[in-house]
Amino acid sequence: AQSVTQLGSHVSVSEGALVLLRCNYSSSVPPYLFWYVQYPNQGLQLLLKYTTGATLVKGINGFEAEFKKSETSFHLTKPSAHMSDAAEYFCAVSGSGSQGNLIFGKGTKLSVKP
Amino acid sequence: DSGVTQTPKHLITATGQRVTLRCSPRSGDLSVYWYQQSLDQGLQFLIQYYNGEERAKGNILERFSAQQFPDLHSELNLSSLELGDSALYFCASSVGPAGDEQFFGPGTRLTVL
Numbered sequence: 118a119q120s121v122t123q124l125g126s127h128v129s130v131s132e133g134a135l136v137l138l139r140c141n142y143s144s145s146v147p148p149y150l151f152w153y154v155q156y157p158n159q160g161l162q163l164l165l166k167y168t169t170g171a172t173l174v175k176g177i178n179g180f181e182a183e184f185k186k187s188e189t190s191f192h193l194t195k196p197s198a199h200m201s202d203a204a205e206y207f208c209a210v211s212g213s214g215s216q217g218n219l220i221f222g223k224g225t226k227l228s229v230k231p
Numbered sequence: 232d233s234g235v236t237q238t239p240k241h242l243i244t245a246t247g248q249r250v251t252l253r254c255s256p257r258s259g260d261l262s263v264y265w266y267q268q269s270l271d272q273g274l275q276f277l278i279q280y281y282n283g284e285e286r287a288k289g290n291i292l293e294r295f296s297a298q299q300f301p302d303l304h305s306e307l308n309l310s311s312l313e314l315g316d317s318a319l320y321f322c323a324s325s326v327g328p329a330g331d332e333q334f335f336g337p338g339t340r341l342t343v344l
Binding site for chain 1: 233235262264266273274276279281286287289321323325327328329330331332333334335336337338
């Protein structure tokens with residue numbers, strides 16, 4: 118069965134510092150991988166999506182993620198954190214076979230200190 | 232704005248009651264997904280419909296049911312409600328049946344008293 122593990126339920130960085138949110142996946146087939154962001158009292162917004170091909174995926178708001186098959190990882194990074202990046206971030210893998218549902222990690226709450 | 236709408240935004244009801252949550256997908260999207268978000272369970276997939284047909288089932292209780300109508304909107308029915316059903320319920324939509332980006336609605340916050 119597919120699964121996603123997000124390391125660190127809470128990450129705190131200073132404004133302007135590098136953001137690194139970790140995600141490891143388990144999948145028996147080449148996966149579709151996603152990062153979503155959830156601001157307080159809002160729905161989930163898609164940051165970026167990986168499909169087979171390039172290993173570095175660029176998303177919105179300056180975020181990008183690197184797919185490493187050998188490490189089964191899909192870590193999310195942003196070179197310089199902004200206060201507005203404070204939110205909860207979810208890594209997800211698409212369901213197996215013909216199933217389209219997303220399997221989410223438990224989420225990482227990002228705090229940005231001034 | 233994702234283009235996915237959900238109503239109502241908030242719902243407060245009592246144990247044993249039945250409620251209906253409604254979702255309208257983005258224009259052109261044929262798949263609708265329902266997810267439940269709670270503090271203890273996180274984000275859990277409930278059920279998917281594609282072009283009116285049930286496509287996949289997740290951790291959906293027997294007390295819960297859903298359908299997708301010819302105009303592609305979907306409803307999630309929750310019956311015999313229990314305190315533990317209190318959660319955020321999200322609807323998402325995508326173009327195809329699998330592998331596409333899913334766009335989420337703002338959610339319905341259900342509180343069971």
